[in-house]
Amino acid sequence: MSRSGFLRLVAERLGFLVLTVWITTTVTFLLFRLMPGDPTLAYLSPTFNEETRTALLRSFGLDKPLWEQYLIYMGNLLQGDLGTSFLQRVPVSQLLADALPNTIILTLVALSIAYAFGIVAGAFLAFQRGRGIEGFAIPAALATRSAPEFWLGMLLLAGLAFQLGWFPTGGAVPPGSNLGGVVDRLTSPEFWRHLFLPALTLVLYLQGLPLLLMRATMLEVMNDEFIVMARMKGLSRWSIVMRHAARNALLPVVTAFALGLGASVGGNVVVETVFAWPGVGRVLVQAVQGADYPVAQGAFILISVVLATMNTVADLLYAALDPRVSVGARR
Amino acid sequence: MSLLSVENLQVHYLTGAGPVRAVDGATFAVAAGSILGLVGESGCGKSTLGRAIMGVLPDAGRIAGGSVVFEGRDLVALTESQRREIRWRRLSFIPQTAMNALDPVQRLRAQMLEVLMERGGLARAAANDRAAELFRMVGLDPVRLADYPHQFSGGMRQRASIALALALNPALVIADEPVTALDVIVQRQVLDVMRDLQSRLNLAMILVTHDMAVVAYACDRVAVMYAGIVVESGPVREVLERPLHPYTMGLTHAFPDVHGETGELVPIEGSPPNLLHPPTGCRFAARCPFAQTRCHEQAPPAVTEGEHMVACWRADEAPALRKAAASPATWAAVVPA
Numbered sequence: 095m096s097r098s099g100f101l102r103l104v105a106e107r108l109g110f111l112v113l114t115v116w117i118t119t120t121v122t123f124l125l126f127r128l129m130p131g132d133p134t135l136a137y138l139s140p141t142f143n144e145e146t147r148t149a150l151l152r153s154f155g156l157d158k159p160l161w162e163q164y165l166i167y168m169g170n171l172l173q174g175d176l177g178t179s180f181l182q183r184v185p186v187s188q189l190l191a192d193a194l195p196n197t198i199i200l201t202l203v204a205l206s207i208a209y210a211f212g213i214v215a216g217a218f219l220a221f222q223r224g225r226g227i228e229g230f231a232i233p234a235a236l237a238t239r240s241a242p243e244f245w246l247g248m249l250l251l252a253g254l255a256f257q258l259g260w261f262p263t264g265g266a267v268p269p270g271s272n273l274g275g276v277v278d279r280l281t282s283p284e285f286w287r288h289l290f291l292p293a294l295t296l297v298l299y300l301q302g303l304p305l306l307l308m309r310a311t312m313l314e315v316m317n318d319e320f321i322v323m324a325r326m327k328g329l330s331r332w333s334i335v336m337r338h339a340a341r342n343a344l345l346p347v348v349t350a351f352a353l354g355l356g357a358s359v360g361g362n363v364v365v366e367t368v369f370a371w372p373g374v375g376r377v378l379v380q381a382v383q384g385a386d387y388p389v390a391q392g393a394f395i396l397i398s399v400v401l402a403t404m405n406t407v408a409d410l411l412y413a414a415l416d417p418r419v420s421v422g423a424r425r
Numbered sequence: 426m427s428l429l430s431v432e433n434l435q436v437h438y439l440t441g442a443g444p445v446r447a448v449d450g451a452t453f454a455v456a457a458g459s460i461l462g463l464v465g466e467s468g469c470g471k472s473t474l475g476r477a478i479m480g481v482l483p484d485a486g487r488i489a490g491g492s493v494v495f496e497g498r499d500l501v502a503l504t505e506s507q508r509r510e511i512r513w514r515r516l517s518f519i520p521q522t523a524m525n526a527l528d529p530v531q532r533l534r535a536q537m538l539e540v541l542m543e544r545g546g547l548a549r550a551a552a553n554d555r556a557a558e559l560f561r562m563v564g565l566d567p568v569r570l571a572d573y574p575h576q577f578s579g580g581m582r583q584r585a586s587i588a589l590a591l592a593l594n595p596a597l598v599i600a601d602e603p604v605t606a607l608d609v610i611v612q613r614q615v616l617d618v619m620r621d622l623q624s625r626l627n628l629a630m631i632l633v634t635h636d637m638a639v640v641a642y643a644c645d646r647v648a649v650m651y652a653g654i655v656v657e658s659g660p661v662r663e664v665l666e667r668p669l670h671p672y673t674m675g676l677t678h679a680f681p682d683v684h685g686e687t688g689e690l691v692p693i694e695g696s697p698p699n700l701l702h703p704p705t706g707c708r709f710a711a712r713c714p715f716a717q718t719r720c721h722e723q724a725p726p727a728v729t730e731g732e733h734m735v736a737c738w739r740a741d742e743a744p745a746l747r748k749a750a751a752s753p754a755t756w757a758a759v760v761p762a
Contacts, residue, residue: 319525325481327540327589328512337539338528345530416530417573 103413111406118398123167126391127160176395177388179381186392189377194396195276197366197373200289201358204296209351212301216308216347217340223313232306239302247295247368254291261291264370292369296362300354304347311343318342345416349408356404359397427454427494428629429478429597434491436470436477444489446700447473449653451491452727452734455597455646458627460620462644462661464634464676468697470653471633472521475599478631479518480508496596513544517590519583519600519619526586527574533585534570540592559588563618580611587619597629604639616643637680641665646732649673652697652708659733669735669743671713674750691753694760707738714755715739715746 142150151157155166170177176186219231238246255263265288279285315321316339324334363375370376374393381389413419434451437444448470455461463471476482478493480500493500496515500508520526528536534556541552557567563584574582583603590598603619604612620643623630632644640647640661647665648658649672657670668674675693695712698704707725710716720738727736739746749755 319520320528322481323518323520323526324528326479326512326518328509328514328544329539330543333539333543337531342528342530417532418529418575 100413104410107406107409111402114402114405115399118402119168119171119395120164122391122394122398123164126387127163171395176392179386179389181381181384181386181389186388189389190374190392190396193372193374193377195279196371197359197362197375199280200292200296200366200371200373201355201362203289204293205300205351205354205358207293208297208300209304209347209354211297212304213308213340213344213347215301216305217312217335217343219305219309220312220316221335235302235305238298239306241299243295243299243364244368246298247292247365250291250295251368262288264288265372288371292365292371295365295368296358299365300358303350303354307350308343308347311346312339315339315342345412348415349412352404352408352411356401356408359400428457428496429631430454430494431474431478432492432494434474434477434493435489436473436482437487437489438473438483438485439487440485440701442701444487444701446489446653446703447486448477449700449703451648451650451653451655453648453655453658455629455631457596457629458623459645460623460630460632460643462632462634462640462647463650464637464640464647465650466635466697469650470700471635471650472601474650475518475601475631475633478599479512479516480505481512513540513595514593515596517593517595517598519586519590519598519603521602521605527582529574532571532573533577537570537589537592540589545593555592556588559592560585562591562622563588564614579607580615583607583611583615584618587615587622591622591626591628594626595628597631598623599631599633601633602635603632605634605636612639619643637665637676649676652703653700654708654736655727655734656709656737657733657735659731663733667743668747669733669740670709670737671715671739671746671750672709674747675712675756678750678753678756689753691756693756707736712759714750714759715742 148157155163158166174187176190178184179186179189182189215231215235219228222228222231251263255261321334321339324338359374362371362373363379365371366373366375367379374396378390378393378397380386381393431451431453434448435446436448438447451470451474453461453463463474465471473482473486477486477488478495478500482488488501491501495511500511503511527533534553537556537559538549538552541547541555542549545552545555547555556570560567560570565581565584565588569577569581574585577585583606587603590600600619604615607615616639619630619632622628632639634640644661646659647661648655649664649670650656651672657664657668657673664673665677668677672693675691678691679693680690693712698708698711704710704721706719706721706723707713707716710720713720717738723738725736725738727734728740737743
């Protein structure tokens with residue numbers, strides 16, 4: 095692909111990204127204001143008199159017309175101000191900033207292992223087509239993929255944490271100790287010990303998709319004429335499989351990885367809850383349970399922004415990896 | 426001695442219903458530096474034959490008998506790793522659809538260098554020079570080495586495939602319908618490139634085609650295949666002007682004349698027999714206007730006179746049959762079962 099063509103594509107996709115984020119934040123704004131139930135009830139004690147109530151509403155800006163609230167909301171968003179938690183009385187942005195690294199570490203570790211395993215195992219299974227191992231491996235991949243995450247998580251907890259005591263039962267650090275900065279966490283063996291079970295649960299849950307996808311595309315690519323030609327050229331099996339077959343078969347898997355990364359940030363809710371992992375998903379669950387509207391709204395926005403961003407990354411990755419995408423019309 | 430001699434080669438595809446005899450006794454030879462046209466209609470086994478010589482058959486394909494002697498060695502008897510040594514270095518292949526034959530996500534340079542370095546043992550710099558030289562040889566600008574296959578036109582892709590096939594100076598190139606997917610003008614250009622390089626490099630070539638005009642234009646010798654069998658072979662002029670087999674006679678009338686003389690085109694009615702259960706007698710008998718009882722009962726043996734081989738019971742009556750075959754009415758009278 096030509097360099098200028100690619101840059102134009104990047105600019106175009108970034109434009110779409112901004113548009114998407116604007117729409118989702120607007121929908122989130124409306125969602126929380128048009129929902130039945132009065133958010134202020136969670137914050138205001140019923141014992142307050144009418145006067146105090148009105149004063150508080152005014153201090154939150156909730157007495158203003160909707161459009162004015164929207165402008166203030168957008169203005170605050172642009173400055174990174176997501177409001178203050180009803181329950182914890184700290185800025186939402188700070189709550190999320192604390193939780194996001196934990197979610198990203200958990201997601202990246204689990205997703206990377208799941209995809210590395212899935213790609214290799216999928217390519218291997220493509221070569222074992224029609225042999226006995228298929229009858230075991232494919233049902234196994236499907237079963238772990240289909241098993242509910244919380245159930246897998248609870249089985250692992252019951253076995254490896256409660257029965258054998260090899261791993262802690264929850265959290266990211268031993269009770270009572272401080273979480274510390276991101277670097278502290280990454281260099282702490284305790285953190286990794288705590289990470290093991292939630293990550294393993296996610297790996298088991300996530301590996302099925304790349305495995306089956308890789309196997310299917312690999313089988314398809316192996317029938318392509320250029321693979322036949324590679325054999326006719328007398329190329330080594332390694333060259334044929336790695337340089338030609340896997341390179342072509344990887345395209346959809348890479349896309350799935352980027353999408354999976356985006357989806358997992360929001361989708362780890364279950365695993366984070368089971369293992370009391372202090373990530374964005376758990377913050378969201380606690381906010382919903384406690385009717386902590388600003389935190390829930392902030393978490394929604396964060397999750398949708400990450401998801402939209404990863405979609406954009408997937409698009410661009412595909413264009414960078416597959417020369418046929420988007421250049422045809424531009425040349 | 427011939428560079429390649431194929432003797433009674435049998436290639437079967439294993440299916441649930443039994444083996445399909447795609448090639449069922451093919452015999453022909455290719456001399457060093459000459460072009461053999463392998464001609465026949467779709468499904469007669471000519472592409473399978475080409476792939477069998479390369480030793481790269483589809484999964485269900487098996488060489489079930491016969492020999493392929495190339496440079497003094499029987500390829501059928503070699504191990505896979507011995508065959509791999511010969512592939513592309515001595516024996517290379519130009520595919521029918523260069524569209525899918527080139528890896529879509531790799532630049533042409535990478536695909537050229539792969540062959541030149543991994544199979545040719547060249548260092549990167551030498552391989553780069555050779556790639557540019559090969560591109561020039563087939564009439565492509567070496568600048569285009571930086572392009573991806575989808576940025577090439579059909580004719581350019583076919584030229585690139587030819588450059589790839591010639592990369593390691595093979596002795597024999599098998600070209601499987603190399604111009605079929607191209608328009609007539611580009612066909613002619615690509616054929617000229619192939620013919621020119623063939624004579625300059627003293628290559629031997631097998632040109633698989635269904636087009637008699639291509640054979641007449643480009644080939645020295647021709648082998649006519651029908652239903653997995655070579656029914657007639659010999660020097661192109663000899664075979665086209667004095668065909669001995671009724672199928673060849675039919676083929677010469679079924680294509681426009683190469684020199685532009687407009688005669689009436691006459692179709693050969695019907696279609697080739699099912700190769701799962703081939704007929705016992707001559708395989709062409711059901712579509713042959715001259716078939717007799719004997720033709721249906723017993724397969725005719727191959728008879729060679731000079732350089733001209735034919736497998737037909739009535740080959741000695743050929744001059745009379747040719748006269749009759751020239752009339753469309755003769756072919757219209759055949760009602761295939």
